[in-house]
Amino acid sequence: xxxxxxxxxxxxDSVVNLEGSHLQQGFDDGFRDGVAAGKEEGRExxxxxxxxxxxEIGFYRGxxxxxxxxxxxxxxxxFSARAQRNVRQFDEQLISYPLLNPQDERLQDLxxxxxxxxxxxxxxxxxxxxxxxxxxxxLADDASF
Numbered sequence: 001x002x003x004x005x006x007x008x009x010x011x012x013d014s015v016v017n018l019e020g021s022h023l024q025q026g027f028d029d030g031f032r033d034g035v036a037a038g039k040e041e042g043r044e045x046x047x048x049x050x051x052x053x054x055x056e057i058g059f060y061r062g063x064x065x066x067x068x069x070x071x072x073x074x075x076x077x078x079f080s081a082r083a084q085r086n087v088r089q090f091d092e093q094l095i096s097y098p099l100l101n102p103q104d105e106r107l108q109d110l111x112x113x114x115x116x117x118x119x120x121x122x123x124x125x126x127x128x129x130x131x132x133x134x135x136x137x138x139l140a141d142d143a144s145f
Contacts, residue, residue: 083124
């Protein structure tokens with residue numbers, strides 16, 4: 001009779017533990033899927049952020065090249081000696097920016113100094129020009145009522 005009680009307990013143990021085993025299996029499946037989705041989302045965000053940053057640095061490079069060409073053409077027409085010095089420093093900052101090394105820990109600090117130098121040059125030249133990024137789609141135009 002004792003053997004029969006143990007067999008019945010074994011049968012009911014699996015039913016009692018059913019919820020726990022399904023819970024653990026669901027957790028394991030969700031965790032695995034979350035890791036895969038997280039890597040993909042991280043890659044997409046990294047590509048988007050990297051593209052935006054490269055676009056901004058390219059904008060600054062273009063402005064700097066125009067200023068350098070204007071200085072070469074007629075240095076005293078629009079640019080004071082101070083402005084010319086700042087354009088040269090700005091050019092050096094852009095050259096030293098590690099575009100091909102996204103793991104560089106100084107990246108954010110370098111971008112901040114480039115932005116500050118750009119604003120300083122704009123102020124010296126009495127020009128109002130901001131980098132606003134690639135035009136975003138207007139969500140109001142896309143709304144359909």
